[in-house]
Every structure is written in C-alpha cells, then in structure tokens.
Amino acid sequence: MPPTDLDTLIARTLHHGIGAAKAGDLVVPPIVPSAVYYLPGEPSGPYQYGRWSNPTWDALEDALAVLENAQVVAFPSGMAAISSIFYSQIKTGDRVLLPSDGYYTTRALAEKFLAPMGAFIESCPTTGFETRSFEDFRMVLIETPSNPGLDICDLESVIPRAKKGGALVIVDNTTMTPLGQRPLDLGADALVSSDSKAINGHSDTCFGHVASRNSALIADVREWRKLSGAIPGSFEAWLVHRGLETLELRFERMCESAMTIAEQLSAHPKVESVKYPGLPTHPAHMLAKKQMRRFGGLIAVTFATDSDAERFIDAAEFVRPVTSFGGTHTSAERRARWGDKVSSGFVRLSVGCEPTKVLWDEMKRVLDVL
Numbered sequence: 497m498p499p500t501d502l503d504t505l506i507a508r509t510l511h512h513g514i515g516a517a518k519a520g521d522l523v524v525p526p527i528v529p530s531a532v533y534y535l536p537g538e539p540s541g542p543y544q545y546g547r548w549s550n551p552t553w554d555a556l557e558d559a560l561a562v563l564e565n566a567q568v569v570a571f572p573s574g575m576a577a578i579s580s581i582f583y584s585q586i587k588t589g590d591r592v593l594l595p596s597d598g599y600y601t602t603r604a605l606a607e608k609f610l611a612p613m614g615a616f617i618e619s620c621p622t623t624g625f626e627t628r629s630f631e632d633f634r635m636v637l638i639e640t641p642s643n644p645g646l647d648i649c650d651l652e653s654v655i656p657r658a659k660k661g662g663a664l665v666i667v668d669n670t671t672m673t674p675l676g677q678r679p680l681d682l683g684a685d686a687l688v689s690s691d692s693k694a695i696n697g698h699s700d701t702c703f704g705h706v707a708s709r710n711s712a713l714i715a716d717v718r719e720w721r722k723l724s725g726a727i728p729g730s731f732e733a734w735l736v737h738r739g740l741e742t743l744e745l746r747f748e749r750m751c752e753s754a755m756t757i758a759e760q761l762s763a764h765p766k767v768e769s770v771k772y773p774g775l776p777t778h779p780a781h782m783l784a785k786k787q788m789r790r791f792g793g794l795i796a797v798t799f800a801t802d803s804d805a806e807r808f809i810d811a812a813e814f815v816r817p818v819t820s821f822g823g824t825h826t827s828a829e830r831r832a833r834w835g836d837k838v839s840s841g842f843v844r845l846s847v848g849c850e851p852t853k854v855l856w857d858e859m860k861r862v863l864d865v866l
C-alpha cells in the first residue's frame with residue numbers, strides 16, 4: 497500500500513459511507529439488532545444469521561478500515577481481538593513471545609489457556625526486544641508504549657528482524673491508536689486494539705478490533721469470530737462508530753494536555769518522577785519522536801509513597817479513580833493494586849479532554865498541600 501497521508505484518511509473516515517448515497521438515504525448507519533435475516537430457499541445474501549455478520553458491524557469495520565488503511569474485524573473487547581489472533585494462529589508446539597511488562601491479561605490468557613494446549617509462552621521486557629533473537633518463534637507480540645510502564649520498542653528495527661526469523665508480528669496499538677502510531681506501515685502482520693480506551697473514548701462500552709493487510713489472516717480471524725461466537729453487539733458497534741468520529745479531536749487534546757501536565761508534574765517537588773514519551777528525560781524520547789506521531793495521553797507518575805499517590809487521586813476533583821484509560825475524563829490509578837511490577841507509589845495517569853489549564857490548576861492545588 498502507498499505511504500499513508502493520515503489527515504486524508506481521517507477526513508475519509510468521517511465521510512465514509514455518505515459518498516455513494518442517493519436522495520433520502522441514511523447519512524448515519526442504523527443500529528441493526530437483528531439475530532436473524534429473511535432467508536428463503538438456498539441461503540444467499542450478505543446477511544444470513546446474527547452470529548455471522550451484521551450491517552452495524554460492517555459500517556464500523558469499514559470506517560476503521562479507512563483509518564487503519566487495512567482490513568478490520570470488530571470484537572466485543574480488546575481481549576476478544578487478542579484471543580482471535582491467538583486461537584486462530586497458534587498451534588501445539590508453537591513458541592510465542594509476549595512483553596513481560598505489557599498488558600497483564602494478555603500473558604494471563606496465554607499462560608492459562610495456550611500453554612496447556614502445548615504452546616510455549618515466553619516473555620521479554622519491551623526494551624529487551626531490540627537485542628532479542630526471534631529464531632523459531634511462531635508469534636511475537638509487541639506493545640509500545642507498554643502499559644503501564646510506557647517503555648518503547650523500536651518497531652522499525654524489531655519488526656523486520658522478527659519476521660525474518662519466521663514469526664508473525666502482532667502489535668498491540670491500544671495506547672497510541674491509529675492516529676499516534678502506524679505499526680502496519682512498519683511491516684507488522686496485524687495489530688490489535690482495545691477500543692474500550694480512546695477509540696470509543698466515552699467509557700460506555702468495551703470493544704476491540706484486529707487490523708491487517710494480510711487477507712488470509714483476516715479470513716482466519718473472521719472465521720474464528722463466527723465459530724467461537726465472540727461477537728460484538730450492534731449497539732456497542734454503533735457507539736464505537738460514533739466515538740470514532742471525534743477520536744482525532746479528543747486525542748489531540750489529550751496528547752497536548754498530557755505534554756503540558758507531564759512537564760509541570762516533573763517540575764513539582766511533591767512528585768518523585770515522571771515518565772512520558774514526550775519528555776526529553778524519557779530514556780527513548782528520540783525513538784518516540786521518530787516512531788510516534790503524538791506522545792499519547794498516558795503519563796507514568798511516581799510518588800514517594802502509596803498514600804501520597806492515593807491522596808492525589810482522591811483529592812483532585814478532575815482526576816477520577818478508575819482503571820482503564822483513554823476516556824474524556826482524566827483518570828488515574830495506582831497500578832501496584834493489581835500486582836503490576838511497579839513501585840507502590842506508581843500512578844498511571846490518563847489525561848482526558850478537560851481544558852488543560854483547569855486540569856493542571858486542580859492537580860497543582862492538590863499537590864501543593866500533599
């Protein structure tokens with residue numbers, strides 16, 4: 497595929513489906529909750545049964561496909577999207593490499609259910625992929641920036657090396673969205689995304705998708721969805737489609753505010769350390785500048801103690817104690833409460849869409865009296 501002019505893709509995503517309309521046609525895709533379709537005689541037509549296909553999924557997948565510049569399959573959660581990749585591609589005896597510091601549930605799923613079926617699950621820190629050998633791996637899954645540590649993997653260097661070793665390379669692009677980072681342009685075989693985060697963006701549904709330019713892989717993933725029954729609801733697909741329309745506006749605000757807030761936090765004496773890809777103090781800042789179009793809405797903030805961290809989260813009016821990220825509301829949580837291997841005062845801060853100054857003023861008010 498030609499290099500991506502992302503702004504044009506964003507504009508086309510917003511207009512998708514309207515171009516071919518006739519007078520009186522719908523401009524907004526309808527919610528079609530049908531489990532069955534009219535199906536006389538020999539089965540024919542695009543829609544036959546609700547587990548197989550649905551016009552509301554199609555409308556969303558088509559819009560996401562424009563933005564990803566790839567084929568897309570929608571799922572009811574990010575984990576269902578990751579499951580579709582695992583269960584459609586991994587067989588007994590296959591070696592799978594996962595990030596040891598990435599989203600915990602991906603490893604838990606592989607260890608609990610893939611390993612007993614005879615797959616070999618190995619892990620490596622996100623910063624270790626660079627020097628890792630990928631010989632004899634069937635699949636290498638990369639998450640960058642990693643959630644929650646925000647470490648960065650050099651996709652341009654790692655993807656071709658892993659592919660040369662024979663592995664299928666999957667990138668979990670949740671923390672960046674298609675607007676922040678384009679792993680398929682760097683050669684990844686597929687990407688997975690939790691659209692429960694910024695893509696839907698309104699914290700009102702779980703969702704996910706797989707995107708790939710490999711038709712055979714997409715056909716496998718689609719068939720896995722059909723046979724496993726891990727299908728999204730039409731209302732949820734419609735919500736995500738609606739959320740997608742404002743993704744660029746929301747993501748721009750989140751990233752801009754996150755940059756300002758990361759700078760201010762790192763200058764504040766009550767904060768022990770701040771890790772944000774946009775700060776020159778991030779160990780991979782130069783790589784982030786090369787690889788990412790934006791630095792994202794997540795900031796890793798470390799306080800001296802867990803009680804400082806909890807007081808910051810509790811007292812700031814515009815910071816909500818919530819797991820997950822990417823919503824319109826700024827939210828934060830101490831990740832050690834889930835057992836992530838981070839210090840007890842480590843907070844994952846997800847910057848939302850509030851006006852930047854109001855948000856920072858409120859954080860500063862709380863920090864000043866910690």
Ligand SMILES: *Cc1c(COP(=O)(O)O)cnc(C)c1O
Nearest residue numbers: 573574575599643670690692703
């Ligand atoms: C949240 C998340 C997931 C899982 O997505 P769900 O929609 O919660 O199933 C996977 N990967 C990353 C990086 C995530 O942040």
